[in-house]
Amino acid sequence: MAHFTKATSMHDWLNQRLGIDTLNRVLATEYWIPKNINFLWAMGMILAITFGMLLISGIFLLMYYQPNVNLAFDSVNYTIMQEVGYGWLWRHVHGVAASVVFLIIYIHMFTGIYYGSYKKGREMIWISGMLLFVAFSAEAFSGYMLPWGQMSYWAGMVITNLFSMGGLHMDGLVEWIRGDYVPAQAYLNRFFMLHVLLIPLAIIGLIGLHFGALRIPHVNNQDGEEVDFDVEAKKYLAGDKANSKVIRFMNDFLAKDMMVVGIFLILFFYLVFYHYDFAMDPVNFDPANGLKTPTHIYPEWYFLWSYEILRPFSTNVGLIAFAFAQVIFFALPFLDRSPNAVPASRRGLFKIWFWAMLIDMIILTAMGKVPPIEPFGTIGFYAALTFFGLWIALPFITMFEKKV
Amino acid sequence: MKNNSRRGFMGKAFGAVAGVGAVASLYAMKRSWDPLPSVKAAGFTTLDMSQYKENELVVEKWRGKPIFVLKQSKEMLDTEDKNMSEITGKSTGTMDKKRLIKIGDDHFLVCVGLCTHLGCIPGYRPDKKNFLCACHGGMYDDTGMVTKSPPPRGLDIPPFKIDGMKLVLGESSPEYEQMLKDGITLKV
Ligand code: HEM
Ligand code: FES
Numbered sequence: 082m083a084h085f086t087k088a089t090s091m092h093d094w095l096n097q098r099l100g101i102d103t104l105n106r107v108l109a110t111e112y113w114i115p116k117n118i119n120f121l122w123a124m125g126m127i128l129a130i131t132f133g134m135l136l137i138s139g140i141f142l143l144m145y146y147q148p149n150v151n152l153a154f155d156s157v158n159y160t161i162m163q164e165v166g167y168g169w170l171w172r173h174v175h176g177v178a179a180s181v182v183f184l185i186i187y188i189h190m191f192t193g194i195y196y197g198s199y200k201k202g203r204e205m206i207w208i209s210g211m212l213l214f215v216a217f218s219a220e221a222f223s224g225y226m227l228p229w230g231q232m233s234y235w236a237g238m239v240i241t242n243l244f245s246m247g248g249l250h251m252d253g254l255v256e257w258i259r260g261d262y263v264p265a266q267a268y269l270n271r272f273f274m275l276h277v278l279l280i281p282l283a284i285i286g287l288i289g290l291h292f293g294a295l296r297i298p299h300v301n302n303q304d305g306e307e308v309d310f311d312v313e314a315k316k317y318l319a320g321d322k323a324n325s326k327v328i329r330f331m332n333d334f335l336a337k338d339m340m341v342v343g344i345f346l347i348l349f350f351y352l353v354f355y356h357y358d359f360a361m362d363p364v365n366f367d368p369a370n371g372l373k374t375p376t377h378i379y380p381e382w383y384f385l386w387s388y389e390i391l392r393p394f395s396t397n398v399g400l401i402a403f404a405f406a407q408v409i410f411f412a413l414p415f416l417d418r419s420p421n422a423v424p425a426s427r428r429g430l431f432k433i434w435f436w437a438m439l440i441d442m443i444i445l446t447a448m449g450k451v452p453p454i455e456p457f458g459t460i461g462f463y464a465a466l467t468f469f470g471l472w473i474a475l476p477f478i479t480m481f482e483k484k485v
Numbered sequence: 486m487k488n489n490s491r492r493g494f495m496g497k498a499f500g501a502v503a504g505v506g507a508v509a510s511l512y513a514m515k516r517s518w519d520p521l522p523s524v525k526a527a528g529f530t531t532l533d534m535s536q537y538k539e540n541e542l543v544v545e546k547w548r549g550k551p552i553f554v555l556k557q558s559k560e561m562l563d564t565e566d567k568n569m570s571e572i573t574g575k576s577t578g579t580m581d582k583k584r585l586i587k588i589g590d591d592h593f594l595v596c597v598g599l600c601t602h603l604g605c606i607p608g609y610r611p612d613k614k615n616f617l618c619a620c621h622g623g624m625y626d627d628t629g630m631v632t633k634s635p636p637p638r639g640l641d642i643p644p645f646k647i648d649g650m651k652l653v654l655g656e657s658s659p660e661y662e663q664m665l666k667d668g669i670t671l672k673v
Binding site (some may be wrong): 243252260263265453 | 549605
């Protein structure tokens with residue numbers, strides 16, 4: 082039996098029961114962060130905070146939203162937007178955050194790619210990160226169904242049809258997913274459940290895994306330096322803070338992190354108050370109508386690159402291409418054959434690969450937005466081929482990379 | 486040692502019970518996602534075929550899906566014959582007409598109005614006598630045959646039964662079975 086003494090303070094009382102001092106030491110004051118990192122390392126914290134804002138705004142939306150095909154549209158566009166006090170605020174925060182979170186995820190991912198932060202023990206960080214990306218994509222898609230506007234309905238129709246697997250004609254599977262021949266009440270209800278319960282739970286669990294995966298390898302740094310965290314931490318604790326290569330997560334590093342978060346939040350709320358419209362598709366302000374397709378269906382901007390990979394090909398090839406694009410980033414730590422975990426700028430051909438991939442994905446995104454007419458179709462087609470070409474080339478160019 | 490093997494056995498026994506339970510609950514979960522019987526049972530639409538005008542697309546509804554009804558004009562039937570003989574090299578093509586439903590003396594295209602690519606509703610252009618799908622640019626001719634990819638096949642034809650001048654959707658008939666056999670349409 083553990084030994085308890087009469088507490089000398091509230092802190093001591095809690096400490097005897099919960100070990101808060103140990104917890105604080107392990108999670109915060111003796112969680113070591115290298116000094117040589119830049120603002121790009123604040124993206125993870127921005128993501129965590131944006132997820133928090135999605136959760137809070139979502140809770141308030143949930144109080145008035147009606148998951149019913151006859152009521153959903155009005156419960157959002159009339160009740161929440163016009164009747165509920167500050168209902169518009171929650172909706173705009175939720176919409177803008179859902180869009181911005183993907184911008185930050187892409188920056189976070191490409192930061193990881195640039196600095197090689199998916200190698201040498203950091204593979205699980207990368208894989209859990211990709212799982213988060215998939216979970217966020219599912220979360221965004223299911224949320225998009227809820228206002229039950231024209232874009233909700235038709236995006237739902239088109240995306241669930243992907244599960245017929247083209248030439249395999251698995252229409253039964255599509256109907257099973259929908260619970261009906263077309264998206265209808267059963268469909269709206271189950272996507273509502275996914276959006277407000279199951280996927281957020283999965284995301285919270287995955288964030289825990291992502292943070293846990295960071296614990297042993299620690300974060301990378303901008304010089305590709307292999308820091309011996311035990312040695313550096315000892316130096317720091319011995320009082321030689323100037324020569325130690327690391328600082329405490331709390332309060333030292335957090336102060337820097339929160340500075341970047343503060344700048345982000347100012348920009349974020351500028352968007353929420355003055356430019357929320359970019360996150361709201363005008364077509365979705367028409368109620369869902371199963372007998373009329375909008376003239377031009379396109380997904381939200383963050384799905385455009387993979388949508389464009391689907392589009393220029395015939396159904397089966399398109400689906401295979403699309404499936405490939407969805408999962409290939411998972412394989413990055415294994416397709417990159419070079420042991421160098423240093424910035425791309427010092428990695429020869431890989432530097433070109435990095436920028437080519439980034440630019441190619443921007444081109445794919447732009448081509449996904451425009452209507453399927455020439456010359457955009459051809460540009461999109463070659464951009465899609467480039468995407469595959471780059472992935473096929475990756476193991477070869479990294480295999481022959483010089484050790485730095 | 487003895488103890489260990491007893492624990493091992495208990496572990497395995499629990500594993501077996503839990504395994505059965507897991508499979509059973511997965512089955513229950515799968516069934517809960519199935520379409521409800523009421524959804525499955527709703528599903529017959531009767532169309533009065535005497536009300537349609539030539540080359541004018543009418544959109545009906547069956548199982549929540551749009552149904553295209555397009556009555557063919559003489560001119561449309563002639564072009565189909567011509568196109569088909571160009572493709573097949575044979576004098577008169579009957580292949581294309583197999584996609585049409587003959588009621589009285591008239592020919593109709595009756596099909597599910599959802600693109601076979603990813604399910605958008607293609608738009609009919611009466612002047613060009615073809616369908617264009619705005620989503621990814623797929624095209625179909627006036628019999629619902631695909632003329633430009635990405636759609637992999639022509640527009641699907643729902644199960645139908647001819648009843649005088651009426652057409653019942655949702656019920657099969659020898660004519661429909663024949664279409665399935667000829668590979669004109671997939672079962673929907
Ligand atoms: C939206 C959910 C996500 C949250 C809340 C999140 C959070 C974080 C946090 C707090 C860090 C540590 C600070 C930093 O280096 O930025 C981090 C690091 C990292 N994350 Fe994420 N992340 C998310 C998604 C992703 C995704 C989609 C990927 C890519 C597949 C990813 C890959 C990484 C990598 C490689 C690191 C290590 C960076 C380094 O060692 O320098 N994360 N994440
Ligand atoms: S849905 Fe019609 S072309 Fe893709």
